[in-house]
Amino acid sequence: MKFAILVNEGPFNHQAADTAYQFARAAVARGHEVLRVFFYYDGVHNAHRASAPQADERNIVVRWSKLAEQHGVDLAVCVAAGLRRGVTEAVIAPGFRITGLGQLIEAGIDADRTMVFGD
């Protein structure tokens, strides 16, 4: 099955970023395809490479980057939501890219299921 994933919330502040990641990883492990993870609202903060959690905590940003590197998952950050919050090309971690909201709609069209993580 082909999945599109929308992350509505920032990392650390809300469980949504963790659950979305765990879902994506489980889907890939079961042989499904994650077409795109799209980061919107405060979800764009998931892409910030300056994020430096304490060593005994999960590193949400690095974890996403590894998912992109190991499984080729497309990590798409909304340009408009990113600009509002200072998440731009200059500060994004490896594996992320800045793009338009149209890429979320496009993923919804191409995927078999679109999963939204947030409240």
Place this chain on the structure above:
Amino acid sequence: MNEQNSDGTVTKRFMIVNRKAPHGTVYALEVLEMVLISAMFDQDVHVAFLDDGVWQLRRGQVPAALEMKDFSKTYRALEGYGVDKIYVERESLTERGLLEKNLVVPVEVIGRADMARLMDGMDVVLTA
């Protein structure tokens, strides 16, 4: 549910669900940006307002008092973007003492059970 068009493209039933008040959080504004973009993709777009989301359509908002942009005007422009399937949940209005005539734009008011059925028939539901 989704149909393959003769030119090979696919038209899906999208529903964009508004559940939050217009101000207090940024969700309503950014959902609206999502609605406007979705209208450019020739999809079958539905917009739903329920829970505190119904406040987004309240006539007579003065968000300038909060130094916020008045984007409630944009709901009236949606039809011009080809988005005319706007649904509001009756129970959500009633629970908040709102009437259909208090809203900034013509909508279809439907009951909670019908909203659930409508949502169930969608291919993609995007919510905040």
